[in-house]
Amino acid sequence: PMTVNNDFLAQLNTSQRRAVEHFCGPLLVVAGAGSGKTRALTYRIAHLISYHQVEPESILAVTFTNKAAREMKERIEKLFAQEMAFKKHGIRFDLLNEYEQKQLLSKVYKSTTKKLWIGTFHSLCTRILRYDINKYQDERGRQWQRNFSIFDESDAQSLVKNIVTKQLNLDDKKFDPRSVRYQISNAKNLGLSPDQYLQKNPSYKSRVIAEVYNEYQSQLAANNALDFDDLILIPVRLFQQNESILGYWHSQFKHILVDEYQDTNQIQYELIRLLATNGETKKSEWNWQNRSIFVVGDADQSIYSFRMADFTILLNFQSDFGDGLPDDDTRTMVKLEENYRSRENILEAANHLIENNSQRIDKILKPTRGSGDFIYCYKADDEQIEAQLVIEHIQKLVRENPELNWGSFAILYRINAQSRPFEDRLIMNSIPYNIVGGFKFYDRQEIKDAIAYLRLIANPSDTVSLLRIINTPRRSIGKTSIESLLKAAQELEIPLWEIISDETSVNTLAGRAAKSVNKFAQMIKSFQEQLDSLSGAEILNQVMEASGYVDDLKQKGTEEADNRLANIFELYNAVLQFQEDSEDQSLQGFLSNASLASDLDDLKEGQEKVSLMTLHSAKGLEFPVVFLVGLEEGLLPHARSVSDPLSLEEERRLCYVGVTRAQEQLFLTYARERFVWGSKEAKMPSRFLQELPSDLIKSNVPPKVVKSRPSLTTSSPKILKQSNETWSVGDQVIHQVFGEGEITRILGSGKKSSLAIKFPGLGQKIIDPTIAPLKRN
Numbered sequence: 001p002m003t004v005n006n007d008f009l010a011q012l013n014t015s016q017r018r019a020v021e022h023f024c025g026p027l028l029v030v031a032g033a034g035s036g037k038t039r040a041l042t043y044r045i046a047h048l049i050s051y052h053q054v055e056p057e058s059i060l061a062v063t064f065t066n067k068a069a070r071e072m073k074e075r076i077e078k079l080f081a082q083e084m085a086f087k088k089h090g091i092r093f094d095l096l097n098e099y100e101q102k103q104l105l106s107k108v109y110k111s112t113t114k115k116l117w118i119g120t121f122h123s124l125c126t127r128i129l130r131y132d133i134n135k136y137q138d139e140r141g142r143q144w145q146r147n148f149s150i151f152d153e154s155d156a157q158s159l160v161k162n163i164v165t166k167q168l169n170l171d172d173k174k175f176d177p178r179s180v181r182y183q184i185s186n187a188k189n190l191g192l193s194p195d196q197y198l199q200k201n202p203s204y205k206s207r208v209i210a211e212v213y214n215e216y217q218s219q220l221a222a223n224n225a226l227d228f229d230d231l232i233l234i235p236v237r238l239f240q241q242n243e244s245i246l247g248y249w250h251s252q253f254k255h256i257l258v259d260e261y262q263d264t265n266q267i268q269y270e271l272i273r274l275l276a277t278n279g280e281t282k283k284s285e286w287n288w289q290n291r292s293i294f295v296v297g298d299a300d301q302s303i304y305s306f307r308m309a310d311f312t313i314l315l316n317f318q319s320d321f322g323d324g325l326p327d328d329d330t331r332t333m334v335k336l337e338e339n340y341r342s343r344e345n346i347l348e349a350a351n352h353l354i355e356n357n358s359q360r361i362d363k364i365l366k367p368t369r370g371s372g373d374f375i376y377c378y379k380a381d382d383e384q385i386e387a388q389l390v391i392e393h394i395q396k397l398v399r400e401n402p403e404l405n406w407g408s409f410a411i412l413y414r415i416n417a418q419s420r421p422f423e424d425r426l427i428m429n430s431i432p433y434n435i436v437g438g439f440k441f442y443d444r445q446e447i448k449d450a451i452a453y454l455r456l457i458a459n460p461s462d463t464v465s466l467l468r469i470i471n472t473p474r475r476s477i478g479k480t481s482i483e484s485l486l487k488a489a490q491e492l493e494i495p496l497w498e499i500i501s502d503e504t505s506v507n508t509l510a511g512r513a514a515k516s517v518n519k520f521a522q523m524i525k526s527f528q529e530q531l532d533s534l535s536g537a538e539i540l541n542q543v544m545e546a547s548g549y550v551d552d553l554k555q556k557g558t559e560e561a562d563n564r565l566a567n568i569f570e571l572y573n574a575v576l577q578f579q580e581d582s583e584d585q586s587l588q589g590f591l592s593n594a595s596l597a598s599d600l601d602d603l604k605e606g607q608e609k610v611s612l613m614t615l616h617s618a619k620g621l622e623f624p625v626v627f628l629v630g631l632e633e634g635l636l637p638h639a640r641s642v643s644d645p646l647s648l649e650e651e652r653r654l655c656y657v658g659v660t661r662a663q664e665q666l667f668l669t670y671a672r673e674r675f676v677w678g679s680k681e682a683k684m685p686s687r688f689l690q691e692l693p694s695d696l697i698k699s700n701v702p703p704k705v706v707k708s709r710p711s712l713t714t715s716s717p718k719i720l721k722q723s724n725e726t727w728s729v730g731d732q733v734i735h736q737v738f739g740e741g742e743i744t745r746i747l748g749s750g751k752k753s754s755l756a757i758k759f760p761g762l763g764q765k766i767i768d769p770t771i772a773p774l775k776r777n
């Protein structure tokens, strides 16, 4: 392993350093946005390797996106390369020539970063399952093989739909397949099997859903396929049922690190817990020697509750993993209090906004970067004008500021559909842009076809893929022939491929189509035989030719067909790129990667582009200039959330995430009218705009009332009267989520007042007694 002299620690403040130098046992790092949590996590990995001589392969680091994982690896590579440049050449890395830089980076890659386990929960679990899934059996004895396919959301949806409408003949109004699918996914994210789900929710409806769930699992198993939820659920079950496999991975991963811990859900938590503790429930049995669990997060940025994320997991970290000794609290937690990302004005606005939430731990976030410009807020007549306004601003800023380029800008919105007017204008003005995590490249029809060919070659049991391409392009294999083949397979309970790959069976069953089916099977078989000798890229290239897919598109010659061809070529590039980046030539390797990638544009980086994305996708990122658009009631906060106080708080956290992405400059926009479902609708400005300090904002409409900002530091009344409760400082209260606490302060006055409450072990939180479930103790 590599040893270096840790000069990079100088790029950290004292608290970050404490976090980075933490070696064994549990540690929670909590802090607001932009305070260097992710930096601390990244540097800690480097420090573990370089200072503590930890083997890179024994480090498991969980990131929220694949892109974040890539960036983290690059960052670590750079840190080591910088240190080595000094040692080897005696000069700074950036003064080396390009060739020497590449040499160094590739050396670091081979010796270190390649061996690290950094990725999302999904990609890390996929890697584990590629080793061990064949040792797993579910509660009904279903099993999977190591060459399993990963079904994406649309594959999953159509399986469920098929079960609901065709197999069980249910009324799809009562049992909307999409909602059934959602229920199944939620059950999985809570770690529940069909039976356990039913036990927890005993009702007629649940019985049906459990039945669909059960059948759905059978069909996944029959296809040797997993959905995204299984990727995490199955390792957990496997670890629960097999001590020695858990023991193996427990001893493999000595140091576990999790970024964005506030958005962990129950099953992900369980996975982490098992790996860290070897499944031992008695704390006295835990051995933290040369072993650690290190998580970083910010409860104010918890925005994935619709995927069952639960920020109480973060709040519970210390009691879960700590030893409970008197000084435990300080040993197991580090708070970071300086913000290095945003200008003071942006930060102040963000802090001000989030203080309106009742469910939070109070935090300090000090600016370090000077006050910066005003925040600008623009009202537009409609969504077209809004887009025009934003694009004009981007052009103007690029013209006037040499340090800005297209890549400096992000346009953030609440829902995907909002991107279209912005895209139109960007295209009109020939500005390069990138939609992050939105419309997936891998969802396009021709890409799904190509992937289906590849999946079938890698995993012959994948009947869903087989059915997708058996007659695509048309090779005169008609519906009735396919159905009779399929029926036989179902009766025999074997994968369709086993029938199709057997000439005799095909001749018996497929009638006039037999010849075509055999020819098709022969073609696929020849690739299956070459699975180990050909690279993924070669297989893709050859199968697209051999199957007639490419010819078919060429013959069509329409513009659409040309686009599809171009996309297939793009896919080929993606495979090559993957093989180069990962040094993994196998088709299997590429397929896993493709299923988990959210966007092809992620794969080709380099060109500077304006980024467009939803607020959910923006977590953890930062941009010099941010446009937070569509700040309207019904959009942000979303209409679905306005009636539920807890959902409303999540919307506010989303807004907070958006505001805190900005480094230099923040623009807020909203429209007076907007096209919704085909008709114009009048819109009101978002309530969140009013929660921002008006003296920091310049707006193109004069504010109606100039409100003075309620300040937390001015003297507050000692008593707060509300309709039927009177709260005073010193009162003992019980909060439904945080437990017992004491009122330490009353903040603000009138309708906007709130209580500061100290909860033992959790610190002080600001709570709005009209919203929060609060009782007198």
Ligand code: ATP
Binding pocket: 011, 012, 013, 016, 031, 032, 033, 034, 035, 036, 037, 038, 039, 040, 298, 301, 339, 340, 341, 619, 620, 621, 622, 660
């Ligand atoms: P988020 O909550 O949004 O994920 P974060 O806490 O993970 O934010 P980082 O992304 O790690 O914050 O850091 C924010 C910015 O501040 C980055 O550009 C990072 O490089 C920079 N930064 C972090 N720590 C320091 C430091 N000690 N000195 C200077 N810059 C720093």
Ligand code: MG
Binding pocket: 037, 038, 039, 259, 620
């Ligand atoms: Mg971060």
